[in-house]
Amino acid sequence: MRVGDEENMQISEVAQKFGLTQDTLRYYEREGLIGPIAKGDNGIRNYTENDLQRIQFVKCMRAAGLEISFLKRYIQLFDEGDETIKERREILVEQRKILKKKLDDMQEAYDRLNMKIDLYDKNILDKSLM
Amino acid sequence: MRVGDEENMQISEVAQKFGLTQDTLRYYEREGLIGPIAKGDNGIRNYTENDLQRIQFVKCMRAAGLEISFLKRYIQLFDEGDETIKERREILVEQRKILKKKLDDMQEAYDRLNMKIDLYDKNILDKSLM
DNA sequence: ATATCACTTAGAGTTGACTTTAAGTCAATA
């Protein structure tokens, strides 16, 4: 184990923990979604607890389909401090709206799939209808 | 108006009706998701009621993020007739599972956005947390 | 008749989000 940084993780461990690839983690950093991650004398990334929290946030939002560009903007504002609070709130509300629409669309498709499967189970299929 | 086909629609009308572009409709057809759409003597597509139902199905599923390749496969099986019923049901169940996972991920992100916005409204922001 | 408009095709280009490649450093083990 590396001495003097028992609490920090390196990229392979972080990738493992979140089910992301190392490439993706470096890509997110390049794009300004996380970090910049501090590096040791050897040039190797050392992820802090705070870094991990941001990655968790990004992962959750990406899993929901929020765009890299939005996350980039939000995190940028976040790091700029308190004077951006109003704008941050606004873009969160905007994203929530987009997400809500997608959730509704997906729920509709989900219900439709359920009904469809139900019809398959009951052997009552309309040959003209998908 | 075109004579003898009052009940059918041409591509611009269909595009309008579903909020898709003409390019997308032709692309879906090329990929085997809909049609092949019958064409008049002039070579222009004439969408039937049945075509519209399939487009509606495809649109719903695509809005939920189901892949073109799955839709292509499903529709292919559908057109092959009754001996594919078992397989069709199986792939529907598989897609439902994928969709459920996405719905859950999105619900999680949605809840998180809601909580976040709530904190912004109450002015209780933790400076270290996204 | 000439221009405009809606359509047609094949094929090339775009976008977002990774993912891979090539070439290299460094530390630990056989």
Place this chain on the structure above:
DNA sequence: TATTGACTTAAAGTCAACTCTAAGTGATAT
């Protein structure tokens, strides 16, 4: 000491799903 493994970089490549371009046809309006 040599090789293995984990890391580093910049840049090119990939993939899905469109989206656009170029070149053309055929019907209708001026």
